[in-house]
Amino acid sequence: xxxxxxxxxxxxxxxxxxxxxxxxxxxxxxxxxxxxxxxxxxxxxxxxxxxxxxxxxxxxxxxxxxxxxxxxxxxxxxxxxxxxxxxxxxxxxxxxxxxxxxxxxxxxxxxxxxxxxxxxxxxxxxxxxxxxxxxxxxxxxxxxxxxxxxxxxxxxxxxxxxxxxxxxxxxxxxxxxxxxxxxxxxxxxxxxxxxxxxxxxxxxxxxxxxxxxxxxxxxxxxxxxxxxxxxxxxxxxxxxxxxxxxxxxxxxxxxxxxxxxxxxxxxxxxxxxxxxxxxxx
Amino acid sequence: xxxxxxxxxxxxxxxxxxxxxxxxxxxxxxxxxxxxxxxxxxxxxxxxxxxxxxxxxxxxxxxxxxxxxxxxxxxxxxxxxxxxxxxxxxxxxxxxxxxxxxxxxxxxxxxxxxxxxxx
Numbered sequence: 001x002x003x004x005x006x007x008x009x010x011x012x013x014x015x016x017x018x019x020x021x022x023x024x025x026x027x028x029x030x031x032x033x034x035x036x037x038x039x040x041x042x043x044x045x046x047x048x049x050x051x052x053x054x055x056x057x058x059x060x061x062x063x064x065x066x067x068x069x070x071x072x073x074x075x076x077x078x079x080x081x082x083x084x085x086x087x088x089x090x091x092x093x094x095x096x097x098x099x100x101x102x103x104x105x106x107x108x109x110x111x112x113x114x115x116x117x118x119x120x121x122x123x124x125x126x127x128x129x130x131x132x133x134x135x136x137x138x139x140x141x142x143x144x145x146x147x148x149x150x151x152x153x154x155x156x157x158x159x160x161x162x163x164x165x166x167x168x169x170x171x172x173x174x175x176x177x178x179x180x181x182x183x184x185x186x187x188x189x190x191x192x193x194x195x196x197x198x199x200x201x202x203x204x205x206x207x208x209x210x211x212x213x214x215x216x217x218x219x220x221x222x223x224x225x226x227x228x229x230x231x232x233x234x235x236x237x238x239x240x241x242x243x244x245x246x247x248x249x250x251x252x253x254x255x256x257x258x259x260x261x262x263x264x265x266x267x268x269x270x271x272x273x274x275x276x277x278x279x280x281x
Numbered sequence: 282x283x284x285x286x287x288x289x290x291x292x293x294x295x296x297x298x299x300x301x302x303x304x305x306x307x308x309x310x311x312x313x314x315x316x317x318x319x320x321x322x323x324x325x326x327x328x329x330x331x332x333x334x335x336x337x338x339x340x341x342x343x344x345x346x347x348x349x350x351x352x353x354x355x356x357x358x359x360x361x362x363x364x365x366x367x368x369x370x371x372x373x374x375x376x377x378x379x380x381x382x383x384x385x386x387x388x389x390x391x392x393x394x395x396x397x398x399x400x
């Protein structure tokens with residue numbers, strides 16, 4: 001089971017939630033819209049939007065590709081419930097995908113190396129569990145932290161059945177997070193590459209966090225947007241926020257969804273994708 | 282590490298013994314603002330660790346550092362077959378490596394410039 005099914009107040013919100021759950025960018029995911037939200041009286045949401053998403057199968061590895069085809073031929077567990085096998089049905093999202101291209105295709109460089117191992121290694125890799133991959137990533141990170149001279153711990157946290165987080169904790173790790181988490185992104189990138197290089201396995205489900213940066217970011221965003229939401233309620237005027245990553249936008253949507261009198265939508269494409277807070281009827 | 286100035290100094294005090302820190306006085310004369318001897322240790326150690334982790338032939342990874350004014354230039358040599366691996370599609374892996382080495386440089390208060398060269 002690789003698909004996640006997620007609901008949201010709008011298709012976009014649901015998609016973002018799904019991407020956040022998978023921990024990938026839009027162009028690394030296949031998203032199917034299961035149902036559009038249904039509006040009730042006064043524009044209230046009666047039925048939530050529902051989407052299914054999975055990490056896009058990629059890579060020239062013949063064995064895995066064959067598996068994918070078989071499975072998608074079999075209907076992919078409701079994926080074509082409404083005849084929507086195409087990924088990213090909405091045209092707007094097609095453009096959005098392009099915009100995240102620098103982030104995208106993150107799987108591909110890693111896959112280059114996959115052609116190299118001998119057959120038996122490949123078999124072994126296929127049987128490699130996420131837990132084993134996480135251990136490899138953990139050892140890699142520990143060694144790297146040593147090289148930096150940091151006294152830090154790397155814990156493996158199972159976020160769900162298919163996602164592990166390698167959580168780095170210690171003192172003064174700010175440099176490993178970097179401006180807007182950019183160094184952390186590089187850390188996650190290279191950890192995935194290393195795990196994949198050594199074991200030819202998919203590593204999309206390995207997340208790296210440093211000093212609870214992700215958690216703190218969520219908490220900070222939540223507090224911040226609660227204030228904005230109150231302002232919007234008081235003024236009755238819409239308020240566009242600055243562009244943010246999908247994960248950050250999800251936090252905004254989720255937070256505002258719990259506040260009466262304010263609603264959210266996403267606008268803009270590519271790097272300009274941003275959330276707008278608006279007073280609701 | 283010993284000194285990083287005054288002519289060609291090769292230092293091989295790292296565990297693996299295969300990292301050479303070579304002074305390069307082309308750009309900085311004695312008395313200029315030189316990088317402190319030792320400031321490049323952490324960036325070099327991080328570069329080496331990452332390059333070896335990424336490479337299929339870690340034994341062929343060589344890392345050289347030379348001081349350049351207020352920073353350090355780090356040259357990574359890998360086996361020819363490992364170039365693609367260390368650089369990655371569209372330079373993505375190399376970019377991540379540079380970002381992580383830059384963080385190590387920031388820790389030591391120096392600028393870093395990483396070059397990846399094949400044999």
